[in-house]
Amino acid sequence: MTAGTYTNPILNADWSDPDVLCVGDDFYLTASSFGRAPGLPLLHSRDLVNWTLVGHALQRLEPAAEFKAPRHDCGVWAPSLRHHDDRFWIFWGDPDHGIFQINAPEIRGPWSRPHLLKAGKGLIDACPLWDEETGEAYLVHAWARSRSGVKNRLTGHRMHPDGTELLDDGKLIVDGDRIPGWFTLEGPKLYRHDGWFWILAPAGGVETGWQGAFRSREFFGPYEEKIVLEQQDTDVNGPHQGGWVRTPSGEDWFLHFQQKGAYGRVVHLQPMRWGDDNWPVLGDDGAPVAVHPRPDLPPQPPAAPATDDDFPGGRFGRQWSWTANPPPVSASLDRGDPHAGWATHHSGDGLRLTCVRSTDPHDLRGLPNVLTQRLPGTPCAVEVELRLDSEDPGARAGLAVLGDAFSWIGLQRQTDGTVQLVHRFAEAVAEAERDAAHPVSAPEGRARLRIEIGAGARCRFLYDVGDGPCPSGPVFAATPWRWVGALLGLFALAPTGQGHAGAATFTRFRIDQL
DSSP states (O other): OOTTEEESOSBOSOOOSOEEEEETTEEEEEOOOBTOBSEEEEEEESSSSSOEEEEEEESSOSSGGGGSSOOTTSSBEEEEEEEETTEEEEEEEETTTEEEEEEESSTTOOOOOOEEEEEOSSEEEEEEEEOTTTOOEEEEEEEOHHHHSOOSEEEEEEEOTTSSOBSSSOEEEEEGGGSTTOOOOOOOEEEEETTEEEEEEEESOTTTOEEEEEEESSTTOOOEEEEEEOOTTSSOOOOEEEEEEEOTTSOEEEEEEEEOGGGOEEEEEEEEEEOTTSOEEETBTTBOOSEEEOOSSOOOOOOOOOOOBOOGGGOOOTTOEESSOOOOTTOOOOTTOTTSOSEEOOSSSSEEEEOEEOSOTTOGGGOSOOEEEEOOSSOEEEEEEEEEOOOSTTOEEEEEEESSSEEEEEEEEOTTSOEEEEEEEEOTTOSSOEESSOOEEOTTSEEEEEEEEOGGGEEEEEEESSSOOEEEEEEEEOOOOSSSOOEEEEEEEEOSOSSOOOEEEEEEEEEEEO
């Protein structure tokens, strides 16, 4: 990258379904978080290129009881981020429950508890609009055929200006089946501009589709459409849903995602202008740009969402999320509760994870107590130091790459009290893990674990139990989940039994570029 330009993707990891907002001189972004908690990540930027993670808007998924176990393709789908009446608002669709809304006076909160605005199956990709000229409020959403039997259409509602209820039963405002060649219309973002209602929405599928624009003088239509961004002869497949933002100086920009296999949905920034026909023109005359002059904004130092963590005071950073709802903060450390106190805060550094007792400790994909962060989209090396403190036979802890298939390397306590370095994996169709390499003695109960992730998310596992780095097992190709890129995970487990099973301590987590 040369001075004065930026290179796509600007967020090279799985920040799925991004939406963006400008308030004063600050830009904010949120993204889908599906079944992970905390959810609804909140990112901040001053130049639309360099972003930092400043928090999460959703601490626990609701209904809470339904997210006690991982539901990787459920939960928070395609949120919309807005600012109205001196408050920040996020709307999203949960495909199994309906459309939710939360709001806060500041981006860092406190955020309200989720309010169910519209109950129903298959209601997704919700976006509100407050018309500042008329005082009217509106909402548009798409449909998930997997839950409702309906897809390729957008439904519009009038909404109470306080965002608490919809004022009608809804009306079909765009029917993709009536547009020749269009299918899987979804992800609408609703705007008011130059006397028109605008809906920016993708169609054609996540990996093969295009970005469309719709406009009408009236909210309920009729709408006319135009394709405004498509792959053409670039290597940016899809270009899929995102959001439009205007800078304080009046420049227009569009952020969207590209599906990249195990890396998930990475975020691109496209220039945007208005053509002579009053339609938006995205990218390079409708094709995604790879390198482009930066937005006309004050220069900012390089920044990216955090990945490294020293776990000060036993606390993990904002980049981590559990694979399901964690126990309530008020949960006591009752030794009879296998899920209480997944992570224990203490005065020193290091993440102390409780070895949670599980009836199925041989399949990480179904466990709620795996602490995860996104897999970087560029070749990198992931390292962490691990000490297995638990004396419970069968207790284990490790570093994992998680997706439809998974592989992990770590430590396990044997029945004779010794500790072994183990490396295990499971294919996508497998119901349980098996050894990827022969176990190795770890006489001090400690190990440095390393995963080198090369092109194509091909993972090479290594360990050091005191004799220097050693490779372990064959190369493992990371895989995504259905809607989620592969994740890096830390975990501690124990077989079923009585009482507290002890813990494992992780220190000095690092991700370095290769």
